[in-house]
Each structure stands twice: as C-alpha cells, then as structure tokens.
Amino acid sequence: MNEISDQLHGKGRYATRTRERVAQVLHEERRYLTAHAIHELLVARGISISLSTVYRTLELLVGLGVAATRGEESGEISYVFCTVQHHHHAVCRMCGRVEEVGCGPLARFARDLRAGQGFELEDHAIELYGRCSRCTKH
Ligand SMILES: [Zn+2]
Ligand SMILES: [Zn+2]
Ligand SMILES: [Zn+2]
Structure with missing residues (x-):
C-alpha cells in the first residue's frame, strides 16, 4: 500500500x-x-x-x-x-474475488498469429472467469 x-x-x-x-x-x-x-x-x-x-x-x-x-x-x-503494471483480471464466479494475472503466453500466440495469418497483434483486452483457490476447495 x-x-x-x-x-x-x-x-x-x-x-x-x-x-x-x-x-x-x-x-x-x-x-x-x-x-x-x-x-x-x-x-x-x-x-x-x-x-x-x-x-x-x-x-x-x-x-x-x-x-x-x-x-x-x-x-x-x-x-x-488495480496495480499500475500491465495485468488482467481473473474473476471468481463463486465469490467475486478478483485476482491479477499476467499474460506471458500471449507472446507465443502473437507469434503464431503473425506466422499463420499475417495478423499483427497490437493490443488486447481479456477478462478471465472461473473459480478461485478458496472456492475450488469446497
Ligand atoms: Zn487490475
Ligand atoms: Zn472464489
Ligand atoms: Zn495482457
């Protein structure tokens, strides 16, 4: 803080x-x-x-x-x-908790897009939904 x-x-x-x-x-x-x-x-x-x-x-x-x-x-x-650094939100559908997650694997996806379809990825907006660690335990 x-x-x-x-x-x-x-x-x-x-x-x-x-x-x-x-x-x-x-x-x-x-x-x-x-x-x-x-x-x-x-x-x-x-x-x-x-x-x-x-x-x-x-x-x-x-x-x-x-x-x-x-x-x-x-x-x-x-x-x-939110923290200032680049991240995405993983939202728990059960309790609503929001975790900040990175998007490292996207770099590979961007390479595949460029090689496969010639698409140049410039930006992205992702929100992820699932269950947090506390809610998967029960
Ligand atoms: Zn955030
Ligand atoms: Zn949860
Ligand atoms: Zn990202």
Whole structure:
C-alpha cells in the first residue's frame, strides 16, 4: 500500500485520508463494487463520507491507475483495485474475488498469429472467469 499512499497525497489532510480509506476498502475487498456498495462499506466502518465524495475519489483513483472500472448490466459502474503494471483480471464466479494475472503466453500466440495469418497483434483486452483457490476447495 505504500507506493499507492505516495500517489494519493492531495492537498490537505482530509483529502489524503479520504483517498486512502477508499483505496484501502477496494484493496481489501478485491472484487468489483459499485460506488454505492463502497459507500456502505465505509459507513459501516464508522467513516463519515458522502456518496459524491466516494464517486469523486473513485474517479481520481481510476485516473491514477490504481482502480479499474466495469459497466454492469444494471447500467451502474463498478470499481476494483488495480496495480499500475500491465495485468488482467481473473474473476471468481463463486465469490467475486478478483485476482491479477499476467499474460506471458500471449507472446507465443502473437507469434503464431503473425506466422499463420499475417495478423499483427497490437493490443488486447481479456477478462478471465472461473473459480478461485478458496472456492475450488469446497
Ligand atoms: Zn487490475
Ligand atoms: Zn472464489
Ligand atoms: Zn495482457
């Protein structure tokens, strides 16, 4: 969390503390949550914060590259904690836990595409779904 804390220093103590708390909740939960759900979690911890502040802070975290968004079927946007380095999200269908995974094997796939079809892979967007280690045990 230290490197993230460094990125969260804004003007004034209140702003910094607020950002840290929102980031901390996201970091601990490790699942996609709407601003509403995050707000409820903060309030449940006794933190007094308005929903609009939660929204603003989440947008800031996205801007800093420490949170990612996903559009839900309900039309709401949900947020998840993210590290800055390139990675993908492996989402557990059972509990919703989000793991960050690399995409090393894609390099080979890109080579095969180029050799086989002459297609030059420039970018990719992948989200993986399955069951996390905790949910496969039961
Ligand atoms: Zn991420
Ligand atoms: Zn799980
Ligand atoms: Zn990748």
